[in-house]
Amino acid sequence: MTETDPPEPVLSARGLVKRYGRVTALDGADFDLLPGEVLAVVGDNGAGKSSLIKALSGALVPDAGEVRVDGRAVHFRGPLDARRFGIETVYQDLAVAPALDIASNMFLGRERRRGGPFGRWFRTLDAGRMRAEAQRVLDELGIKVKSITQPVETLSGGQRQGVAVARAAAFGSKAVIMDEPTAALGVAEAGKVLALIDRIRGRGLPVVLISHNMPHVFEIADRIHVHRLGRRVAVVSPRTHTMNQVVGLITGALRLTEDGTVEEVASAVHTGLSP
Numbered sequence: 001m002t003e004t005d006p007p008e009p010v011l012s013a014r015g016l017v018k019r020y021g022r023v024t025a026l027d028g029a030d031f032d033l034l035p036g037e038v039l040a041v042v043g044d045n046g047a048g049k050s051s052l053i054k055a056l057s058g059a060l061v062p063d064a065g066e067v068r069v070d071g072r073a074v075h076f077r078g079p080l081d082a083r084r085f086g087i088e089t090v091y092q093d094l095a096v097a098p099a100l101d102i103a104s105n106m107f108l109g110r111e112r113r114r115g116g117p118f119g120r121w122f123r124t125l126d127a128g129r130m131r132a133e134a135q136r137v138l139d140e141l142g143i144k145v146k147s148i149t150q151p152v153e154t155l156s157g158g159q160r161q162g163v164a165v166a167r168a169a170a171f172g173s174k175a176v177i178m179d180e181p182t183a184a185l186g187v188a189e190a191g192k193v194l195a196l197i198d199r200i201r202g203r204g205l206p207v208v209l210i211s212h213n214m215p216h217v218f219e220i221a222d223r224i225h226v227h228r229l230g231r232r233v234a235v236v237s238p239r240t241h242t243m244n245q246v247v248g249l250i251t252g253a254l255r256l257t258e259d260g261t262v263e264e265v266a267s268a269v270h271t272g273l274s275p
């Protein structure tokens, strides 16, 4: 690789297809996540964004196409397969167990056992170690809570989202994928989640962010993947393109040319169908 070569994507996909009966959710979708970046995925309702990230996180098995990790083809049969590759996903519906405390939530399904015969034979949990580790991750990410032992149901929406994001950041070693992490939050709490994403990027972990919130996307993303009708139609930078242009790409009013500029898509009236 020379200095001018683009970096190898950490996570990528080529030609993904997913059909639900007559509906084509993914229609030959490509995807590339570069090291250390925040990549926003934007698109209209039904464009196939969720289907795309489900394929990348193992929650959906595509009918055709390929997912690659560090350039090598992988075949995820479920979310656990993706996790084994260090790909963690935070879903829109906040997969936390409300009655359990913060530390238990962070280690849900990955509990630490005590060493020695107790851990081995009685499967005794190492609560102290889990609490200490959970606290360390929260501190590192700047998430403030009263106590690591408080039930998650006593937290605000933003704090809960923080716990879900912290869990992904703690276990993700390759990439963190987030589906609308700020959708249900107020302005202040959404700001904190954006700051959290920034810190995760600061630790060198790339983040995929699905969002309908254009100001958030422009605030945090390094690049923007525009999804339309089941496939990637453009990748642009918030530094070189405006929000209006991105909205035009989403609706199909604009398209990206080879040199990276955008142009209006001629309507039927302009295409010679009428004199």
Ligand SMILES: Nc1ncnc2c1ncn2[C@@H]1O[C@H](COP(=O)(O)OP(=O)(O)OP(=O)(O)O)[C@@H](O)[C@H]1O
Pocket (backbone or CB within 6 Å): 020, 023, 024, 025, 043, 044, 045, 046, 047, 048, 049, 050, 051, 052
């Ligand atoms: N399990 C399913 N069964 C049937 N159709 C589905 C299923 N999941 C998604 N679809 C359809 O596939 C298309 C793409 O859906 P998808 O959820 O991926 O889009 P999206 O861009 O994430 O939309 P939104 O922004 O509204 O969440 C839609 O037409 C949707 O109705």
